[in-house]
Amino acid sequence: MFLGTIIYGLLNSAVLAVMAIGFNLTFGISGVANFAYGAMYIFSAYLSWTLFNLLELPYWLAVCASIPTTMALGALMYRFVLLRVRGQALSEVIATFGIGLAILELFNYLGFVGFEYTLPVLIDDSIMIGDTMVDWQRILVTGVAGLLVAGLWAFTHYTRMGLAFRGIAQDERTALTLGIESDRIAMLSVSLGCGLAALAATVIIPLGSISPSEGYEVLIKALAVCIIGGLGSTGGVIVASFLIGFAERFTDTYISSHWTMIVSLAAILLVLGFKPSGLFGRQKELEERI
């Protein structure tokens, strides 16, 4: 049981990391807190579902269509809404929150709720590790988490665009003088964040089902992970997902499953009480918070 909890803690951490990394990327680069993140996650899941089940496209094609569509939606959201309120944190938050709310509640209204709304698993099999049954989908999520972190690190360190991303994150005005167009890069970062949400939905949704309330859940989990880890810090996201992931599984096994969500709340309040900028939130510490 102990070994099983450890394994599931690890897998749960990977799920959390995959959920949070897109939100963290967008915020770290452009400073836009994308509160429509959960909505983008659900939007891409429903889009894949519709393409796969109603239009009967092959699954891989449905996924390949829905991820770019979500990215385009993110880019449009930036171009037509966020660009006009850029730099006003309040307006950005309210605008993205309004968009997210509208998307999620629209799906709620259309009645897309139920167990039949789920995506197929890629590998429908499971293996035994010790005496714990682990299905391949969860292992796939862990692999995706690892690949994402490594890929993003390589992207932001070795490609021109990745370097431009980091440039904007460090100092927008200096980046402008070096010929990096900050609006375009910020649009790409929002769009990339939405794309990561779509990717996360593709690998995580098969473990459960699609429902609009899942969208709020994902947003909350992503926020919790990012706040604890320190916003904008990839290392923080990883450490915080391990922290919350293991804490959740252990309370689940040894106390009661009702308490799992409360763990992250308690963790947030504790961490913020002692370290207001999160565990690894060193960057821009002085400007962002006092």
Add this chain to the structure above:
Amino acid sequence: MERRKERIDRGIKVRAGDVFALCSWREMLYLLAPRLIPVLGFLLLPLILDNYWQKVLLSVAAFALLAISWDILAQSGMISLGQALFFGLGAYCSGVLTHVFGWPPLLALPVAALLGGLLSTLCLLPVLRLRGVYFSMVTLIIPLMLVRVVEATKIFGGTEGLSGIAPLPSKWIELYLIVGALLAALFGFRRMLDSDYGLVLKAIKDNDRSVINAGINIYWFKAQALFIASSLAALTGAFMTHVYMFVGMPVFALDYSILPIAAAVVGGPGTLAGATVGAVILVPLSEVLRGIGGLRIVFYGLFLVVFIVALPEGIFHYIQRKYHQFERWVEVQ
């Protein structure tokens, strides 16, 4: 030939506003009308409306109070996405006081308001050091997680909540209590925010580091503003508990966080009157749109986006400008 729009204060505004020599009824009316209309409107409307619309007026006043509470926080630089936290804590306080301890509702209301405000302030005390988006994120999370706490610990009736809570003595007391609270909050807090005390709060929003430089403890002021705003929202929550005669997990629902923000943004952020105007527009609108059910929240979301992008100053500022100034096209020299 290029032209630009020129805005000039109306003569009557200059005479009535700055010189303080009121010579005619017209000038006095000019000053009084914007204040008398809401006062008389809220006081007289209950007398002429039927039962159903009296209930609507009641929720207009409740949401206006929540929006005012949101705006007080926003004016002190704290953007809350979780008014439901304050509302819910107030509701639970009042519910428990009357249901478990058997207090009369009229006594439980003020106590629940203060207690709810105190609890909310304590809840958010660790995150007062955060500003901007960070604060918003935490306020969004806390009410949604408190629902889980109630669910998990099964305190105060758990998922079923407490029902059969004592109502207020009569319908008229109910109506005039909330309307009175709204008018008192609207004019009282506007006065407070215009005083030196309010100036400090607004300065914290504009530039908190320079306020620190001035030797003022901003956390102490922020905590005070938080207590004031959350007590106001807690009072609303406590009040609604007695109206519905029920308190349960729905008090932490997202509606109570979203509608006040929508009202404040549509009406005009930065003024308490704007928050009230927003509530007066949005709540009856949502009653009319009741037929479309869940789609209402979609409209709120879109409303928020459209107003933030197209009319960020809000309706109230727009009306205020038209009232005080006239516009004309002039040629650019």
